[in-house]
Amino acid sequence: MTTSPAIDVQGLSHRYDTELVLRDLSFVIERGEVFGFLGHNGAGKTTAVNILTTLITPSDGTALVCGHDVVAERHEVTRMIGYLPSEVRLYGHLTASENLEFFARLSGVERPRAAAQDALRYLECADLADRRVSTFSTGMRQRIGIAQAIVHRPEVLFLDEPTSGLDPIGVRQLRDTIGRLNEDLGMTVFMNTHLLSEVARVCTTIGVLDHGELIYKDSIAETLRRFPDERSLEDIYVRMDGRSS
Amino acid sequence: MIATIARHQVRSLVRQRTFVSLLGVFGVMTVLAGVLGWSSHHTIVRVYDQAVILLDGQGRPAPPNPFTLRPRLSLLSNMVVYVPLIGALLALVVGHLSVVDDQSGGVGRLVFSRGLDRRTYVVGKLAAAAFVLATVATMSTVISAASLLIVERTLAPSDLARLVAFFALSWLYLMVFASIGMVSGVASRLRSLGLLSALGAWLVITFVVPQFTSGLRPTASLNPITDPVSTSQSFFRATAKLRPLSIAEQYKQASAHLLQTATTHESAVRLLGHLVPIAGALVLLAAVLIDLVGRHDYSRSASDA
Numbered sequence: 001m002t003t004s005p006a007i008d009v010q011g012l013s014h015r016y017d018t019e020l021v022l023r024d025l026s027f028v029i030e031r032g033e034v035f036g037f038l039g040h041n042g043a044g045k046t047t048a049v050n051i052l053t054t055l056i057t058p059s060d061g062t063a064l065v066c067g068h069d070v071v072a073e074r075h076e077v078t079r080m081i082g083y084l085p086s087e088v089r090l091y092g093h094l095t096a097s098e099n100l101e102f103f104a105r106l107s108g109v110e111r112p113r114a115a116a117q118d119a120l121r122y123l124e125c126a127d128l129a130d131r132r133v134s135t136f137s138t139g140m141r142q143r144i145g146i147a148q149a150i151v152h153r154p155e156v157l158f159l160d161e162p163t164s165g166l167d168p169i170g171v172r173q174l175r176d177t178i179g180r181l182n183e184d185l186g187m188t189v190f191m192n193t194h195l196l197s198e199v200a201r202v203c204t205t206i207g208v209l210d211h212g213e214l215i216y217k218d219s220i221a222e223t224l225r226r227f228p229d230e231r232s233l234e235d236i237y238v239r240m241d242g243r244s245s
Numbered sequence: 246m247i248a249t250i251a252r253h254q255v256r257s258l259v260r261q262r263t264f265v266s267l268l269g270v271f272g273v274m275t276v277l278a279g280v281l282g283w284s285s286h287h288t289i290v291r292v293y294d295q296a297v298i299l300l301d302g303q304g305r306p307a308p309p310n311p312f313t314l315r316p317r318l319s320l321l322s323n324m325v326v327y328v329p330l331i332g333a334l335l336a337l338v339v340g341h342l343s344v345v346d347d348q349s350g351g352v353g354r355l356v357f358s359r360g361l362d363r364r365t366y367v368v369g370k371l372a373a374a375a376f377v378l379a380t381v382a383t384m385s386t387v388i389s390a391a392s393l394l395i396v397e398r399t400l401a402p403s404d405l406a407r408l409v410a411f412f413a414l415s416w417l418y419l420m421v422f423a424s425i426g427m428v429s430g431v432a433s434r435l436r437s438l439g440l441l442s443a444l445g446a447w448l449v450i451t452f453v454v455p456q457f458t459s460g461l462r463p464t465a466s467l468n469p470i471t472d473p474v475s476t477s478q479s480f481f482r483a484t485a486k487l488r489p490l491s492i493a494e495q496y497k498q499a500s501a502h503l504l505q506t507a508t509t510h511e512s513a514v515r516l517l518g519h520l521v522p523i524a525g526a527l528v529l530l531a532a533v534l535i536d537l538v539g540r541h542d543y544s545r546s547a548s549d550a
Binding site: 046050053054055056074075077078079081083085086087088089090091092093094098102103105106107132148 | 246249253256257260261346349351352354355356357358359360361542543544
């Protein structure tokens with residue numbers, strides 16, 4: 001029995017009014033990978049995530065998540081994915097537990113209260129369950145944000161700039177969390193980020209987006225083998241980005 | 246799923262200070278309507294009693310007690326003013342708060358990445374507003390009934406039915422304003438602009454439109470001096486033909502008949518006729534809301550400004 005890739009994108013393009021923000025994007029991410037999507041501000045990373053999470057309809061091309069088309073099979077796709085946007089606000093007047101229960105219900109989880117408690121326990125923040133989200137620090141909100149993204153145990157987790165606003169300890173905790181979600185629960189992770197050091201530590205594959213075009217995609221191991229003279233991943237990224245411009 | 250959205254929204258609303266404060270003001274005003282009715286009743290009856298003693302001393306017959314000639318529900322006539330003023334503001338805030346959290350801060354992105362149908366979302370939000378405003382109307386009915394019982398010692402079933410009908414009508418009227426709050430919240434890029442435009446709509450519906458459709462000389466409210474020269478006022482006679490579309494006037498007329506403060510009698514059919522424009526406005530706003538939410542780009546957050 002063959003299983004479809006976690007993400008299969010072919011000829012994906014998107015324009016906002018007259019501006020083309022994604023150009024003929026094609027790539028495949030296998031299940032169980034942790035994919036780091038790199039690119040400068042405005043490269044089109046968030047637009048790609050918005051399409052893959054069914055929030056916007058692409059202008060052209062196809063995108064499949066776990067074998068389901070993001071346009072034609074939107075409902076099936078949303079059952080397979082978890083999503084954490086770059087700025088996590090949630091409902092500040094409600095407690096962490098109430099927020100998670102709500103999102104669990106939206107995803108059709110049978111026992112939403114238990115699922116919320118499980119997600120909080122898994123992320124080691126059960127002590128935050130009965131506190132209102134408006135009282136949380138950025139790091140706490142980020143953890144609750146991840147909890148809402150995994151409360152229904154999705155197969156693919158989309159994280160858009162998950163480290164923005166976090167202190168070094170928060171970044172390290174997030175890195176550990178992503179690793180555990182991938183190893184323990186087998187989730188495929190698609191992560192938009194600027195932090196190359198995190199990509200090198202967490203991701204198994206990277207892709208580099210430049211002005212809406214995918215200019216590079218390969219495994220971390222192969223990338224480091226292909227560019228042996230480069231000292232760090234950052235040097236490789238700058239070199240690739242420089243080549244394309 | 247509608248119940249999930251509605252329950253979540255009600256829970257979120259009751260935790261918000263703006264809503265709770267306005268609810269408190271409306272509750273106080275409802276009590277105040279009863280107190281004012283009782284005070285007016287008490288004062289007039291005391292004056293009447295003294296007049297009766299005086300007339301009796303002069304050997305003249307006393308006229309009947311004026312309150313025995315007035316319908317009991319007329320004691321609550323102030324509610325017809327409080328509902329379009331404080332109640333409508335409360336409803337605008339209910340509508341506004343129902344949608345703005347999803348507009349800003351990326352929460353809408355999370356909600357709609359869950360496969361939620363947008364029409365279901367709108368129906369859930371409207372159901373939440375309907376429930377909250379129905380609770381407010383029920384509480385007001387209880388407070389008003391209690392006020393009448395204190396004053397009159399008794400409340401006839403027909404009066405209770407009229408009171409319930411009045412607050413049911415008020416609920417329908419307030420739902421229009423809750424929908425306006427939602428529509429302006431979804432349509433505005435800025436959070437504060439959404440509430441301001443809803444307030445603008447409330448001002449126009451409550452104060453501006455009735456000035457034209459009532460066929461009155463609009464300047465009369467600013468300068469209550471009779472025109473020295475008679476003018477044709479054909480413009481205002483023309484705008485008066487639009488009276489059926491003025492929902493504030495329709496509400497006031499229907500309320501006056503239900504509370505028996507109107508000077509003329511209307512049949513039940515004509516009374517129902519007042520409901521048509523109010524219900525029509527609600528249906529129209531719900532359709533606009535479904536269209537707006539269906540087209541809204543939730544991948545972009547509205548500004549919190």
